[in-house]
Amino acid sequence: MVQTKKQKYLFLAFCLVPTFILFAIFTLYPLFSGLYFSFFSWSGSAAAREFIGIDNYIRLFNDGIIPRTILHDYFLVITKVFGIMVLAMYFAVAIMQMKIKEAPFYRIIFFFPNIMSVVVIGILWTFIYNPSMGLINSGLEAVGLEQLARPWLGSETWALPAIVLPSIWAGIGLFMLMLMGGIGTISKSYYEAAELDGANEWQQFWKVTVPLLWPQIKVAVLYIVITTLNGSFIIVQIMTGGGPNNSTHVMGSYLYQQAFQQYNFGYGATIGVMILVLSLLTVFLLQKLMKREKVQY
Amino acid sequence: MEREAKGKFLTRAGIRLPLILWSIAVLYPIIWMILGSFKSNAEIYANPWGLPESFNFNNFIDAWNNYNIDLGVFNSLFVTVLGALLTLVLAVPTSYALERLNFKGSTLLFNLYIAAMMIPMVLGWIPLFFLLMNIGMLDNLFGLAIVYAVSQLPFSIFVLTTFMGSIPKELEESAAIDGMSPYKILWKIITPLSMSGIITVTIMNAIQFWNEYFMALIFLQSRENYTLGLAIDFISREAAYTNAWGTLFASLTIAIIPIIILYAIFQRRISKGMTEGAIKG
Known part of the structure; x- marks a missing residue:
């Protein structure tokens, strides 16, 4: 049976059109209409929507909290990239090079927090930081360092760094597996040749492992940056809600507060546009920065 | 021969130590959370990080019903x-x-x-x-x-x-x-x-x-x-x-x-x- 052209197009439409319509309604339309809303003053009711041009953007530049939220976001980005990459790299290299026989155990355990709900992670760690009952303060008291004990999440200085730790804790496993996958493809002969040339293990790591692993490192860093800029507000919302005194607000949690708690939907959309622009810009710059000639030995 | 094996074992142990510590850092909070669900409130206050005295399901029943x-x-x-x-x-x-x-x-x-x-x-x-x-x-x-x-x-x-x-x-x-x-x-x-x-x-x-x-x-x-x-x-x-x-x-x-x-x-x-x-x- 030869299909007629019409039948072929009908089948194609059957496959593509319903999915695309839903994708357009629930993903494309909201994004573009978010851009559009950013030019309105709007508290939620249809009648009260008023076109105000770039006033929201002027307000954005004059809002004293905005620079802090940006700073907090990039603080999380940088600390997470370094924290996760250093630990994940150490674990990956240790497991792969040492041929440890309980390696599957570490793989399984380290990865598990990656599939835990942010709600569970956030609440669990809030309790770990609990000033009176929490693990951190009890631990410090147990080793005689009670002067270091403090209400971690209640302190303007310590709340944001305190949020980094659970994010690293939850993220390590995935990136360790990514790096392990890369290390597995590096041929043993490179290390043998390096050893003959008298390179010690540290030099081998920098001269052989890192360059050959660069594609995986690049992807891992980009992935951490994107997921942090687009999603760090979830754990912030659960653990501190942006407080104390805005000291942990990131762009996303500030958007949530402005739009869904104070009903400034237009201004919220403007913050959303800023998140979009900054996140695309960062990824673009990072891709340029991390571009390296493909290494071939 | 034996001494060499012992030295190798020690370096391996040194490299392993962070892996073991991280395993504990991952597992302990999760296990502790599960153990905590069997403790009474009084027990949580008195001994938040230890083992429960007995396993009772009251917390689950309370969460589920109330x-x-x-x-x-x-x-x-x-x-x-x-x-x-x-x-x-x-x-x-x-x-x-x-x-x-x-x-x-x-x-x-x-x-x-x-x-x-x-x-x-x-x-x-x-x-x-x-x-x-x-x-x-x-x-x-x-x-x-x-x-x-x-x-x-x-x-x-x-x-x-x-x-x-x-x-x-x-x-x-x-x-x-x-x-x-x-x-x-x-x-x-x-x-x-x-x-x-x-x-x-x-x-x-x-x-x-x-x-x-x-x-x-x-x-x-x-x-x-x-x-x-x-x-x-x-x-x-x-x-x-x-x-x-x-x-x-x-x-x-x-x-x-x-x-x-x-x-x-x-x-x-x-x-x-x-x-x-x-x-x-």
């Missing part, structure tokens, strides 16, 4: 199952068309779906809120399931096209020569042959939907619609006043048990799916 955890579990199950099914219904035919049928603009469409993975969806949530309100789907679990399904479309299409690309073309061609309609080919040949990909995608999506918190926070309002994450968050915010810590731990444990079970069965598939999804995406 803190809406029963509703949370059912609502989460509902959006998880419906969302995962809907994602498949939407993603499988599109993935097949994008991978196997040559048509103008197929690369463009594919790239459009993939690009959506990198876009921060926060911006879209404000208009989505009003869209759902206008079509009467706000504070509605069906509405949430649709939003979930569409949000996982890019990832699902991405993984499914990779799987479908590895199916030999001859099978479809000979089926077409035998007079099978393309709809039947999709249903009887492609779907069963890409079952491995379909299972991977479905597990990943189900975990995602079961764990999701923020969209539920925005798009659901009444307590009887709360998903598990929202119900737990509610208990957590109240715990400062009610001191229902045991109940909180019990509900966290309830949330994590299905994930532990899925992970125990599909550990390889899940970690592989996520790693590859991240690398190629």
Whole structure:
């Protein structure tokens, strides 16, 4: 049976059109209409929507909290990239090079927090930081360092760094597996040749492992940056809600507060546009920065 | 010989130490959370980090009966199952068309779906809120399931096209020569042959939907619609006043048990799916 052209197009439409319509309604339309809303003053009711041009953007530049939220976001980005990459790299290299026989155990355990709900992670760690009952303060008291004990999440200085730790804790496993996958493809002969040339293990790591692993490192860093800029507000919302005194607000949690708690939907959309622009810009710059000639030995 | 082995053992132990410490750092809080769900409140205050004196299920009963955890579990199950099914219904035919049928603009469409993975969806949530309100789907679990399904479309299409690309073309061609309609080919040949990909995608999506918190926070309002994450968050915010810590731990444990079970069965598939999804995406 030869299909007629019409039948072929009908089948194609059957496959593509319903999915695309839903994708357009629930993903494309909201994004573009978010851009559009950013030019309105709007508290939620249809009648009260008023076109105000770039006033929201002027307000954005004059809002004293905005620079802090940006700073907090990039603080999380940088600390997470370094924290996760250093630990994940150490674990990956240790497991792969040492041929440890309980390696599957570490793989399984380290990865598990990656599939835990942010709600569970956030609440669990809030309790770990609990000033009176929490693990951190009890631990410090147990080793005689009670002067270091403090209400971690209640302190303007310590709340944001305190949020980094659970994010690293939850993220390590995935990136360790990514790096392990890369290390597995590096041929043993490179290390043998390096050893003959008298390179010690540290030099081998920098001269052989890192360059050959660069594609995986690049992807891992980009992935951490994107997921942090687009999603760090979830754990912030659960653990501190942006407080104390805005000291942990990131762009996303500030958007949530402005739009869904104070009903400034237009201004919220403007913050959303800023998140979009900054996140695309960062990824673009990072891709340029991390571009390296493909290494071939 | 023996001494050399001993020296090697020591270096190995030194390298192992951080691995062991990190294992404890990962496991201890999780195990402690599960143990905490069996403790009475008095015990939690007196001895928050030790073993429970006895295993009693009062906290679970309390969470289930008095803190809406029963509703949370059912609502989460509902959006998880419906969302995962809907994602498949939407993603499988599109993935097949994008991978196997040559048509103008197929690369463009594919790239459009993939690009959506990198876009921060926060911006879209404000208009989505009003869209759902206008079509009467706000504070509605069906509405949430649709939003979930569409949000996982890019990832699902991405993984499914990779799987479908590895199916030999001859099978479809000979089926077409035998007079099978393309709809039947999709249903009887492609779907069963890409079952491995379909299972991977479905597990990943189900975990995602079961764990999701923020969209539920925005798009659901009444307590009887709360998903598990929202119900737990509610208990957590109240715990400062009610001191229902045991109940909180019990509900966290309830949330994590299905994930532990899925992970125990599909550990390889899940970690592989996520790693590859991240690398190629």
